[in-house]
Amino acid sequence: xxxxxxRRAPEARADExxxxxxxxxxxxxxxxxxxxxxxDLLVIxxxxxxxxxxxxxxxxxxxxxxxxxxxxxxxxxxxxAATRAVARGAHVHTHNLRSDYIATHSREEDAx
Amino acid sequence: xxxxxxxxGRKGIRNVIVVAYLVECAHHVARAIVTRSDDLDVHxxxxxxxxxxxxxxxxxxxLCAHPNVGGALLVSLGCESFNRSALAxxxxxxxxxxxxxxxxxxxxxxASVAAGVEAVRRxxxxxxxxxxxxxxxxxxxxxxxxxxxxxxxxxxNPAVGRCFDMLIANGAACIFEETGELLGCERIMAExxxxxxxxxxxxxxxxxxxRYYRALGFSSFAPGNAEGxxxxxxxxxxxxxxxxxxxxxSGLIKxxxxxxxxxxxxxxxxxxGEPRFGFPNIxxxxxxxxxxxxxxxxxxxxxGRGSVVGSxxxxxxxxCANPDTYRKLAGDMDVNAGRIxxxxxSLDAVGEEIFELxxxxxxxxxxxxxALGHQEFILTYKRFEPIGPACLPRAAAG
Numbered sequence: 001x002x003x004x005x006x007r008r009a010p011e012a013r014a015d016e017x018x019x020x021x022x023x024x025x026x027x028x029x030x031x032x033x034x035x036x037x038x039x040d041l042l043v044i045x046x047x048x049x050x051x052x053x054x055x056x057x058x059x060x061x062x063x064x065x066x067x068x069x070x071x072x073x074x075x076x077x078x079x080x081a082a083t084r085a086v087a088r089g090a091h092v093h094t095h096n097l098r099s100d101y102i103a104t105h106s107r108e109e110d111a112x
Numbered sequence: 113x114x115x116x117x118x119x120x121g122r123k124g125i126r127n128v129i130v131v132a133y134l135v136e137c138a139h140h141v142a143r144a145i146v147t148r149s150d151d152l153d154v155h156x157x158x159x160x161x162x163x164x165x166x167x168x169x170x171x172x173x174x175l176c177a178h179p180n181v182g183g184a185l186l187v188s189l190g191c192e193s194f195n196r197s198a199l200a201x202x203x204x205x206x207x208x209x210x211x212x213x214x215x216x217x218x219x220x221x222x223a224s225v226a227a228g229v230e231a232v233r234r235x236x237x238x239x240x241x242x243x244x245x246x247x248x249x250x251x252x253x254x255x256x257x258x259x260x261x262x263x264x265x266x267x268x269n270p271a272v273g274r275c276f277d278m279l280i281a282n283g284a285a286c287i288f289e290e291t292g293e294l295l296g297c298e299r300i301m302a303e304x305x306x307x308x309x310x311x312x313x314x315x316x317x318x319x320x321x322x323r324y325y326r327a328l329g330f331s332s333f334a335p336g337n338a339e340g341x342x343x344x345x346x347x348x349x350x351x352x353x354x355x356x357x358x359x360x361x362s363g364l365i366k367x368x369x370x371x372x373x374x375x376x377x378x379x380x381x382x383x384x385g386e387p388r389f390g391f392p393n394i395x396x397x398x399x400x401x402x403x404x405x406x407x408x409x410x411x412x413x414x415x416g417r418g419s420v421v422g423s424x425x426x427x428x429x430x431x432c433a434n435p436d437t438y439r440k441l442a443g444d445m446d447v448n449a450g451r452i453x454x455x456x457x458s459l460d461a462v463g464e465e466i467f468e469l470x471x472x473x474x475x476x477x478x479x480x481x482x483a484l485g486h487q488e489f490i491l492t493y494k495r496f497e498p499i500g501p502a503c504l505p506r507a508a509a510g
Binding site (some may be wrong): 021023029031033053056058059060074075077078079080092093094097098099100101102103105106107 | 250261262263265266295296297300322325326330331333335338340341343344345346347351354416434436453
């Protein structure tokens with residue numbers, strides 16, 4: 001989709017855990033500071049696992065296994081609900097997270 | 113800091129001459145006058161519509177009598193609905209020199225442009241003034257985010273929030289906005305309101321925004337937001353909300369209302385009543401114009417994907433949230449808040465840097481977009497009811 005999705009930062013090394021940000025203790029998603037590739041080492045709440053899939057820089061990945069319908073929390077606040085089960089470490093985005101307010105639109109739709 | 117003292121007691125941080133077209137039919141002539149004047153402090157503004165609109169009239173009045181404006185040239189075709197005499201009288205009453213050029217009575221394009229260039233020269237001379245001492249408690253600062261991505265809510269927005277807290281502690285008035293980009297924040301925002309009644313007004317304003325956007329079928333969320341890692345409007349909202357800092361919310365205002373004193377204000381930009389004229393704000397600059405109409409001397413603009421815009425009348429300070437974007441667009445940015453992600457600076461340090469830049473900009477230093485000649489401006493049709501007494505509790509009590 002975008003160049004950022006495939007680009008790896010030069011300093012990223014497979015043997016070091018990916019840098020992840022937890023914005024609020026209540027959150028069930030983490031932010032990838034740099035793009036994560038499948039197999040990269042993730043350390044989530046002290047437990048190591050291999051990244052199951054690509055997560056572009058700045059995007060979210062699941063901190064815990066999420067159930068379908070479960071509220072997704074970021075900044076300690078609900079940002080929508082999971083539309084299907086999401087495994088720990090997986091990418092959380094428009095394919096599995098929906099707004100509780102107004103649905104997100106893509107470039108293909110128009111106002112008419 | 114130095115400011116230009118105006119008759120109403122406010123001070124401006126620039127001494128701009130505005131050339132204002134009063135209908136799209138006068139746009140070309142007005143733009144030619146600005147281009148020929150070749151002066152960074154001669155700005156083009158205007159309203160394109162031929163039908164009357166109270167909001168647009170009020171906005172044009174507030175903009176032509178903005179503290180950063182020293183004088184105004186009104187450019188009319190001649191037959192449009194806009195009440196040019198009322199606007200000219202209002203600008204004159206504000207103590208500013210004003211001239212009106214009517215194209216149908218001035219010999220058409222060539223003669224009107226020549227007359228307009230002369231008028232701008234006269235206005236520049238008439239508006240010339242020595243700046244006086246100005247303090248932070250006389251300053252009004254707005255903030256907006258545009259081209260947001262997932263870094264915006266982690267770096268640039270909370271850094272602006274830190275800067276807002278410092279400005280407010282020094283008595284400045286700070287304005288954040290776009291209730292349509294605060295969906296999901298209504299409860300926590302209401303808890304920060306100075307009074308429970310104001311909290312209720314804030315909740316109602318966000319509900320109105322949700323109804324309005326729902327009726328239009330879109331939230332205030334661009335495809336680039338999703339490409340940048342934001343998934344839902346409430347996620348974007350929480351990131352945008354970080355710009356407001358941690359100060360109590362002193363009031364809820366609408367476009368053209370001026371903060372009655374220092375403190376933090378929420379600007380409600382979503383029209384009242386049934387959706388009538390389309391999207392509340394068709395692009396970022398429409399929101400910047402409304403912040404300026406509330407008296408903002410300058411605007412702090414955070415961007416993740418990378419916006420390049422500036423504005424007519426009030427300088428725009430660009431704060432880049434994303435370090436990759438900064439590397440691509442460094443020539444358009446004033447602050448690299450992406451350093452926070454890469455370990456090069458703390459949120460507090462970048463907040464302090466923005467605070468210092470606000471003071472430097474208010475003292476006359478050009479921002480990057482200003483020096484590049486960015487003077488974007490959009491004003492379209494809207495409709496608002498006046499705010500209720502609960503919206504400004506301190507003013508109502510005083």
